[in-house]
Amino acid sequence: MNYFLTILMLFSPFLTPDDLTVTNNEQKIAVVNRSDFASPFIGKEVIDSDEYQLFLKKIAQDVYVPPVNAQIDKTGKIVSEQIGYMLDKSLFSKKFYEYYYGNEAAELKVPLHPVHPKVDSEILSHIRVQRIGQYVTYFNRRNKQRSHNISLATEAINNHVVFPGETFSFNEVVGKRTRERGYLSAPVIVRGELSEDIGGGICQVSSTLYNAVDHAGLNIVQRYSHSRRVPYVPRGRDATVSWYGPDFVFKNDLNQPILIQAKIYGGSMIVYILSSDAIENEQRKVPGAPVKLPKEIIRNALNL
Secondary structure (H helix, E strand, C coil): CCHHHHHHHHHCHHHCCCEEEEEECCEEEEEEEHHHHEEEECCEEEECHHHHHHHHHHHHHHHCECCECCEECCCCCEECCECEEEECHHHHHHHHHHHHCCCCCEEEECCEEEECCCCCHHHHHHCCCEEEEEEEEECCCCCHHHHHHHHHHHHHHCCEEECCCCEEEHHHHHCCCCCCCCCCEEEEEECCEEEEEECCCHHHHHHHHHHHHHHCCCEEEECCCCCCCCCCCCCCCCCCCCCCCCCCEEECCCCCCEEEEEEEECCEEEEEEEECCCCCCCCCCCCCCCCCCCHHHHHHHHHC
């Protein structure tokens, strides 16, 4: 090491071995030292920006508490929203610089910003008043894997609120269908042929949602049909989805937010589109789904 740099590091007040303890709600989340961020130059001491940004990112991740939207539980009761919290990066950096360029060891209590949920109880109570669209489809409960996938995807879209001007993407809301997230192998249509894959059955959820949304008069942005007819909706009324392929997307171009309520009742899946009594929409006519279970679904269920 350069002799003069060694002398500087020995006598510079900026490089004393003082530790900084970072706490959040009285809990210790990190202990760092000035030397962890040192980027020394002769006659001057500056913070290594890359090291500091990595540290800042980690602190932000550790303290982040996501907000929780108000929900409607299984009994129909509104469960209140929960405020979240995120790091106040500007104030944190100010306090960190004060520590770094000071002479004493310090404790830094993490400054936080409140993060308010998008959907609170008041909004939810207003947009559950009027049913503007609905649709129901039927499935065979004996096909356990497929029924399980349908239930998971139904739960994912349930209670989702779409504000005026916003778009809803089925793939974004439901997420990737993987074993790690609980999805099972079940029959799917690939290039016109029946086969099995993880997440089989969720296209019934997207198709039910599509018909309910269409019934409500919402703007269909993106919708694709399967390469062969599916048995749970009338011909041409399906909405195929795939994580690496087609998506079902609609836009709320109405004057009020809409609420998606999706439920499983025995062997039926139903989607309601709800809004406030101030909604201005024009419903479309959609054909009902077949009530009788097709033979191919029964056959597939017995083969699984």
